[in-house]
Amino acid sequence: MHVDTSSAQDDERVDGESHGNALAAALDAAELALANRFGSAITLSKPEDLAGSGPAVVVRATVASSPFSLPRTLVIKHYPEPDDDASDPFAAEAVSYQLFTALTSEDRMCPELLGHDVNHRVLVLSDLGSAPTLADKLRMSDARVAEGTLLSWARALGRMHATTAHREADFNALLRRFGGQPASEDTEAADSADELPGVLSDVLGVATPEAVAERVRLASRRLDEGEYRAFSPVDLAPENNLVTSDGVRFLDFEHGRVRNAMIDVAHLRVPFAFWRGALALPAGMSEAMIAAWRAEVTGIWPRLADDDEFASALLDSHIACVWTQTARELPGLTDASDTGSTSRAAALESWWRELAARADHSDTDGIAEHAASVAAAIERRFGPGLELALYPAFR
Template sequence: MTVDTSPGTEDDQDPPATAVPVSETAAVDAAVQAAETVLTRRFGSPIGLVEPEALPGSGPATVVRARIAASPFGLPRTLVIKHYPDAPPRGVADPFAQEAVSYQLFTALPAEDRMCPELLAHDGPLRVLVIDDLGRAPTLWDKLRGPDARPAERALLSWARSLGRLHATTAGREADFEALLRRLGGFAPDEDTTPAVACARLPTLLEEALGVGTPDDVRAYAEQVRESSASSPFRAFSPVDLSPDNNLVTSGGLHFLDFERGVVRNALVDAAHLRVPFATCDDARALPTGMSEAMIAAWKAEVSGVWPALADNEVLSAHLLDHQMLLVWVATWAALGGSSAGISQHRAAALVAWWQDLGTYAERGGKDAVAAHARAVSAALDDRFGPGLELPLYPAFR
C-alpha cells in the first residue's frame, strides 16, 4: 500500500500518489468505526472521524485516511487507519500482529530514530492500527521514474542510509519484538525457507531450462552461505518488503511503510538489495555505475558502530557477495520455477544483468568458480530469452 507524506523540500514537490476515490463501503465504514473506538479508549473522550478516503493497497488491510472532526488532545488533523478485519488461520503468521508490533518497536524509540509514522493507537481484538498521517509526498518509486537524476540519487542514498539506521537502532531487539508479538497473540514467523528451496532446486532448473550445469563446489558454496545466513549475528528488524513504493521521501528524511511482514532477521539479507536493487519487484531496473557502491557506503556508515566487523571493507564485501548470490539464486528460481516461456523480456534482462554483476563481484572476491558459473548462466539466459538483452535504467537516470 502507499501512504503519502507531507511536502517540504524541493524534492517533495512531485504529484501526490493517486488515492482511491472516497467511497462509503462497508469496509471503510468498519475501519473508521474501529478507529473511533480505539481512539476514544486511548484518550478517554469521544473522537469522531470524518471525510474518509480509501487508500490503495495490495495487502489484507483496509487502509483509510480520515480527518479528526474535533479533538482536545493535540492529535494530528488527519490520520491513517489500517484495519485487518479477518484473522489468519491458526498457525499462520498474523500480518496485523507483525505490523502492530513493528510500529510499537519504532514508536518506543526517540523521534530522530523513528523512520516510520508514529503509532497513535492500536487494538488487538478490533485488529486496527491508527498511525500518524505524514501528508502527501512522493515515494522512492516516484523519484526513480521522475525526470531528474539528482533527486533520485539523493532519495536512493537516503533510503540506504535510513535502512542502515533502521538496522542499527533495532539490533539486539529481537527479544523485545517477540515479547510484543506474544502479547498480541502472534508469534515470530519461522526463518524463511525460500533460500533453502532455491539452493536445492535451482541447479536442476538451470540444467533443464538453460543447459547450464552447476559445479559441485558452487553448490556447496551456496549451501554454506544459506546455512550461515540463518545463524548470522547481524540480526535486526526488517520490513522484508523493500519495494520503492513502500518508502516515502519527505522533508524529514525517508520513511518506511508497510510492516505486514516485518520480522527480525539477518540484516545482510536486506543489504544485498543494495547490490541487486529491488530484486523482488517485477519492474526492477538498473542503476547508474557507482550508485550501488555509494548506497553501500551510506548503509555501512550507519551500522559499523553497532557491528564493528562490518567496518572492514573486505569482511563486508565477502558478506555482501554471499547474500547477493542468495538473492540472485532466489530470484532466478522464482522466475524459472514457473513456465519459463512466461518470463517477460524485462525480467529476463534483469536476470541477465544480475548474474553478470554476480560474476564481476565473485571474481573480485576470489570466487572464480562462482564467477565462471554466473557468467555461463548470464550468457545462457541471454541466448534463451534474447539475444542482446539489456536492463534499462530507471527513467530518472536516462
C-alpha cells in the first residue's frame, strides 16, 4: 500500500525553515545590538540552539570577526513581542542583567550583559560555557559534592540579596526605561489564605480553624510589608543555576523583580518547592543552607542576626510558601496516578509535615496542629508510602 508522506515532509520542512529563520533572526538582532554598543560591525556565525525554556530563542554564537576584544562565543536571547495582557519578560530580564552588570565582577553572579536592543528585543550575554547545573549535581552520586554545591548556592543567593538590597528604586527606574512597569505586590499568598481552606475541605476533608487562616493572612501581610527587600530571580529552579569554576551563577531573569528576600529563603527550608523535580534533602541540609544564606546578609540587615527576629520572619515565609504551593497543586492531584515517593503528593506531604514540626517548635496559633492534620490527610488520600525520596546524590 502506498502511503502519502508529502504532508509530513512538508511539515518537517516548514518547521526546519521556521527554526532556521528564528536562529538567523536572533543573530541579525544581536549583530545590530553589538554594533550599537561598540560602534562598529561585528559578525556572528555558527548559531547553536540552546533550547531555552522561556519565550525567547536562546542561541550560542561564535564571534566570526570583530575589531574589539570579545569572548570567542556569546549567548543571545531574542524575544517575541509580548502578549498585551502579560508582563514583559524581555524588560524584566534586560533590567535584571543591567542591574548586575553595573556591579563589580566579584558581585556579579550571572552572565555579563554585553549588548541589548529594545526595538529588536534582544540581549547579548557572556557565555558561561557548558558547566553543570545545580540540578546535575543533585542527580549525581557524590553526596559531598552535592552538599558543597548547595551551600555555595545558598551563599551566592545571600550575596545576591545583600548586593541588591536598597536598590529597588534603581531597578524600577530601569524597568520604566525599557517600557516595563514595576511589579505590583504578589497577592498569591493572601489569595491562598482565603482559597485553600475550601480546597483542603473538599479534597482532604480537613477543616481550617479561623485562627489558622488569620495567621496565614498575617504572614502574607508581613511578607508584603517586610523590610528585607532585594532582587530575586523568582525562578530558583536548580536547572537555572550553573556551577562554574568561579562559583554558582544564576540564569534566567525573565521573572526577576525586587521583593521580600525571605520568600526566597523559604525555598531553602522547603527546597525548590515550585520545581517539578523537587525531592528531599538529608537531615540538617536545609538548616545549613539557611545558615549560609544568613551569614551573607546580616551585614546589610542587622536585625536578622537576632534569632527571634529571624525565626519569626522565616516562619512567615515558610507558612506562605507551603500554603501557596498547595493551593497551586492540590486541586490537580485529585485524579493523579503518580503517588509514589517522587510524586508531588509525596512532596506536599513532606512540606506540611516539616511545617508542623517548625510551627510546633514556635508554638504558633494552631498552625502546627493544622499542618499535621493536613499531612496525615494527604497520606490517607494519596498514600500509603508517600515518604519523599532523597535526591540521587544523597541516596
